Amino acid sequence: MSQYNPTFPTDDNAALSAIIETMADFQDNATPVDNLPPLVMPYYDTMQVVAGFPVPLDNDELAQNVDLLRMLCPNPEASYLVRVHGDSMVGVGIYDGDILIVDKSNRSPSEHDVAVCELNGEYTIKHVANRQGILFLIPANPAYPEIEISPDDAFCIWGTVTFTIHKPRN
Numbered sequence: 001m002s003q004y005n006p007t008f009p010t011d012d013n014a015a016l017s018a019i020i021e022t023m024a025d026f027q028d029n030a031t032p033v034d035n036l037p038p039l040v041m042p043y044y045d046t047m048q049v050v051a052g053f054p055v056p057l058d059n060d061e062l063a064q065n066v067d068l069l070r071m072l073c074p075n076p077e078a079s080y081l082v083r084v085h086g087d088s089m090v091g092v093g094i095y096d097g098d099i100l101i102v103d104k105s106n107r108s109p110s111e112h113d114v115a116v117c118e119l120n121g122e123y124t125i126k127h128v129a130n131r132q133g134i135l136f137l138i139p140a141n142p143a144y145p146e147i148e149i150s151p152d153d154a155f156c157i158w159g160t161v162t163f164t165i166h167k168p169r170n
Contacts, residue, residue, distance in 0.1 A: 072101050072162065072163045073101060073103070073162065074103060074162055075103050075105045075106075078103055078104045078105035078159075079101055079102065079103055079104070079162070080101075080102055080104060080159070081099055081100065081101060081102070082099070082100050082102055082116060082123075083097065083098070083099055083100075084096055084097060084098045084099075084100060084125065085097075087141055087143075088124070088125075088126065088139040088140065088141050088143075088144045089114060089125055089126070089139065089140045089141065090140065090141050091139075091140030091141055091142075092114060092140040093164060094114065094125065094140070094161075094164050095166060095169065097166070098164050098165060098166040099164070099165040099166070100114075100116070100125065100161045100163070100164055100165075101161070101162050101163040101164075101165070102116050102158065102159040102160065102161055102162065103159050103160050103161075103162050104158060104159035105159070106159060106160040107157045107158070107159060107160075108157070109127075109128055109157065109160040111127055111128070111129045111130075111138075112127070113127070113128075113160045113161070114126070114127060114140075114160070114161040115127070115128050115157050115158075115159070115160050115161070116157070116158040116159050116160075116161065117137060117155065117156065117157050117158065118154070118155070118156045118158060119137065119147070119149070119153060119154070119155050120153055120154050120155075121154065123158070124137065125161065126138055126139055126140075126147070127139075127140065128157065134148060134149070135148075135149040135155070136148055136149065137149065
């Protein structure tokens, strides 16, 4: 299999958009991630980058290639992308405009997982809690209330978030 080396614009937002469009094209064509060419980037496993005092880096470190697509998708054949709209999950580091990688094979998330849910025809991301047999959607922002799922509600879990993609924030 040949190496997959897409050319992306240098602007960060344009580059992210190009990656999303490329991955969306694969998803639109219902191509399993396992059949896709790798999206490979160099990874410097032996280089330590600290968030404290600077350390000298040896630029001659040998890199190994990492296939990002397969690293970020634990179940690639069951993974998809969604873009976040809103701020109900900022407490767990998910912000408006972020891209989520969702594993649709995990439709039984723990209370600590973030799930993509459909409630009465609308989609949301929340923690799902089961309290004495009653399901609740729990936001990670105190400005939003918990939502109790009643037996009359149309409710479905579409998958569990495995990774969040966003630029660093101040």
